[in-house]
Amino acid sequence: MIELRSLTKTYGEGQHATTVLDSLDLTVSPGEITAVVGPSGAGKSTLAACTTLLERPTSGAVVVGGRDLTALSEKDLREARRGIGTVFQADGLLTRRTAAQNVELPLKHLGVVPAQRRARVAELLERVGLADKAHRYPHELSGGQRQRVGIARALALRPGVLLSDEATSGLDPQATASIVALLKELRDDLQLAVLFITHEMDTVVAVADTVARLDHGRIVEHGALVDLLHTPASPLGRALLPRRAHAGTTEQGEQRSVWVVSHAGNRVPADWLVRASRTLGTDLELLGASLSTVAGVAVGHAVVGAPAHLDDDDVEAALIGLGLHAQREESDAAEQRVAAQTLEVVA
Numbered sequence: 341m342i343e344l345r346s347l348t349k350t351y352g353e354g355q356h357a358t359t360v361l362d363s364l365d366l367t368v369s370p371g372e373i374t375a376v377v378g379p380s381g382a383g384k385s386t387l388a389a390c391t392t393l394l395e396r397p398t399s400g401a402v403v404v405g406g407r408d409l410t411a412l413s414e415k416d417l418r419e420a421r422r423g424i425g426t427v428f429q430a431d432g433l434l435t436r437r438t439a440a441q442n443v444e445l446p447l448k449h450l451g452v453v454p455a456q457r458r459a460r461v462a463e464l465l466e467r468v469g470l471a472d473k474a475h476r477y478p479h480e481l482s483g484g485q486r487q488r489v490g491i492a493r494a495l496a497l498r499p500g501v502l503l504s505d506e507a508t509s510g511l512d513p514q515a516t517a518s519i520v521a522l523l524k525e526l527r528d529d530l531q532l533a534v535l536f537i538t539h540e541m542d543t544v545v546a547v548a549d550t551v552a553r554l555d556h557g558r559i560v561e562h563g564a565l566v567d568l569l570h571t572p573a574s575p576l577g578r579a580l581l582p583r584r585a586h587a588g589t590t591e592q593g594e595q596r597s598v599w600v601v602s603h604a605g606n607r608v609p610a611d612w613l614v615r616a617s618r619t620l621g622t623d624l625e626l627l628g629a630s631l632s633t634v635a636g637v638a639v640g641h642a643v644v645g646a647p648a649h650l651d652d653d654d655v656e657a658a659l660i661g662l663g664l665h666a667q668r669e670e671s672d673a674a675e676q677r678v679a680a681q682t683l684e685v686v687a
């Protein structure tokens with residue numbers, strides 16, 4: 341478990357002081373992946389650096405396994421840091437060492453005897469699916485494989501916490517998916533607490549149990565991924581599953597009302613569109629959808645067009661009656677507002 345308590349980082353002094361992390365509180369429990377997202381300059385890198393105490397926080401506590409790292413002497417801190425494994429965007433592997441030798445490094449530094457080192461390295465490479473690549477050099481591995489070696493190395497000293505700072509950024513979708521699957525396996529098998537810092541919203545939806553949005557050094561939104569995706573009013577939920585704008589007229593020029601529909605829970609019948617159309621006595625039109633299953637729960641939204649002659653209250657009642665959230669899009673301006681909000685979060 342890792343707890344950041346009232347973490348504050350201020351650079352400079354007096355008039356020139358800039359507070360980059362502002363009394364930030366965040367807890368990641370064992371067996372949980374928490375993603376931290378936020379626009380450029382929000383403080384994500386500073387958060388990563390302060391979590392490992394590579395940067396000293398100005399105030400606040402970083403508690404790992406019950407110990408406040410900020411209160412330790414340099415010697416004790418070196419030892420306590422072993423509780424946090426780190427993986428960064430640049431894999432940081434030594435180019436003239438093989439995968440096995442790279443994974444072995446932290447064990448060597450710690451003075452683990454050779455026979456034990458070999459056994460542990462073999463176990464770690466097996467764990468990340470690279471047992472057959474032990475003697476390859478980094479340039480002989482793909483980006484995703486190099487990142488797996490980095491993860492194996494981060495796990496060498498059996499940390500309880502894994503800090504991933506943009507570890508999947510720059511990887512292709514397939515490699516990202518394989519790293520995401522590996523992190524989930526490690527979360528479950530080793531009960532790791534994973535702090536996953538990223539700017540990639542797709543990856544957040546694939547990997548996170550909980551999500552925190554960082555803005556100007558503060559956590560401005562925080563919750564279970566599924567809850568955020570089920571809350572149409574949540575800027576983070578919208579940024580995680582952005583929607584496209586749809587016109588208020590059909591291709592034939594007929595007026596229609598446009599509704600954004602999302603699952604309010606898990607009890608929505610699969611044929612909701614057919615049922616709502618039947619209730620209203622006319623076909624609703626599916627204009628777009630972004631639906632998926634996260635942790636066994638249907639999430640996402642659909643955009644539905646209804647003929648203009650229908651009463652808004654009737655359309656809303658038909659959709660809500662099926663366990664859906666339904667919100668009528670008022671105008672193009674409303675869409676632009678949503679798009680702007682989404683960009684603000686993602687940018």
Ligand SMILES: Nc1ncnc2c1ncn2[C@@H]1O[C@H](COP(=O)(O)OP(=O)(O)OP(=O)(O)O)[C@@H](O)[C@H]1O
Nearest residue numbers: 351358360378379380381382383384385386387539
């Ligand atoms: N050493 C420093 N001295 C002064 N200001 C700094 C220092 N390091 C970072 N900052 C400022 O802190 C703010 C947050 O920077 P940080 O790199 O943590 O953001 P970020 O969310 O990681 O951004 P990005 O996604 O672009 O990497 C920025 O405004 C940056 O200019």
